[in-house]
Amino acid sequence: MAMISIHNLSKTYASGFQALKSVDLEIEKGEIFALLGPNGAGKTTLISIVCGLVNPTEGEVLIDGREINANWREARSLIGLVPQELKTDSFESVWDTVNFSRGLFGKARDAALAERILKALSLWDKKDAKIITLSGGMKRRVMIAKALIHEPQVLFLDEPTAGVDVELRRDMWEVVRDLKRSGVTIILTTHYIEEAEEMADRVGVIAKGELMLVEQKTELMRKLGKKRLTLELREPLSAVPPELSELLTLSEDGQSLIYTYDTQAMRTGITALLSQLNTLGIGIKDLHTDQSSLEEIFVELVGARR
Secondary structure, eight states: SEEEEEEEEEEETSSSSSEEEEEEEEOOOOOEEEEETTTTTSSSHHHHHHHTOOOOEEEEEETTTTTTTTTHHHHHEEEEOOOOSSSOOOTHHHHHHHHHHTTTTOOOOOOOHHHHHHHHTTGGGGSSSSSSGGHHHHHHHHHHHHTTTTTOOOEEEESTTOOOOHHHHHHHHHHHHHHHHHTTTEEEOOOOOHHHHHOOOOEEEEEEEEEEEEHHHHHHHHHHOOEEEEESSEEEESSOOOTTTTEEEETTTTTTTEEETTTTOOOHHHHHEEEEHTTTTEEEEEEEEEEEEEHHHHHHHHHOOO
16 A cells, blocks of 8 residues: 555645646655656645645545545644745744654653654754754754654655755755655655755656656656767867757867767667768767766756646
8 A cells, every 4th residue: 555645636726726737646655755846836735735734626645545634633643744944933942842843743752752863863962952043954954853753654855955055965865864764755845856866766747736757766767868978079170060960069168079869769870970970070089978867857848848
């Protein structure tokens, strides 16, 4: 049984704006699922419905087999949410705000668990600090601690590292990996595509309220990725020869020609290209290939939908 099952989920607001259009999605226990999409794509609306903060117009959501409306309290207790906005009581201490969050779910205080979570998030030395005194990155860690303190089985991270420096971001990735190893299911929305590339098992791309595709990350990159062949020239060129202008682009310094080809094509066309360059008297000093990134694939997919 999937940990999260979403069927025919739609949301139309009173203004008439349709934020979600018949979304179907299943997320397995213990996986990291990255939901990618531009601003206004429907990512936050989807999360808000699953977490019981927004009512859908139609469709259903099950958390570990529990329908979220019929079994709201039980389903919600399985979920931890780290929202995009930093909402905490500024004058409380880290220790008090984290423990208070556990009480909201009707669970008795567990000092040992709170200590373990704060240490895992490098917050232990800040436990007595007032939240108002913390940096943005540390406040983000407090939000994660608050989401974990009631021991959820599902953790939603809505843009978890927005505004966080690179070093702190990598620390938080390690925390997420530890949670995955403990069996927690993690749904991540992010603008930082390297985050999805680094951590996700599967990737979903959403645009204009529609879930465009869901794929294993590695399979998505294999199927939709393109390779670039960079040909370093013996002598610089001022322009691409007219007969090759539709195939090649020239680097700004004129020292390289770039050829992009589909990894799934029957033939790459490289042999014919090299032969043609030789006929034209264009000498090649060296060549190398590189694969397109998940970011380039994402931009291409979303651009095609616009």
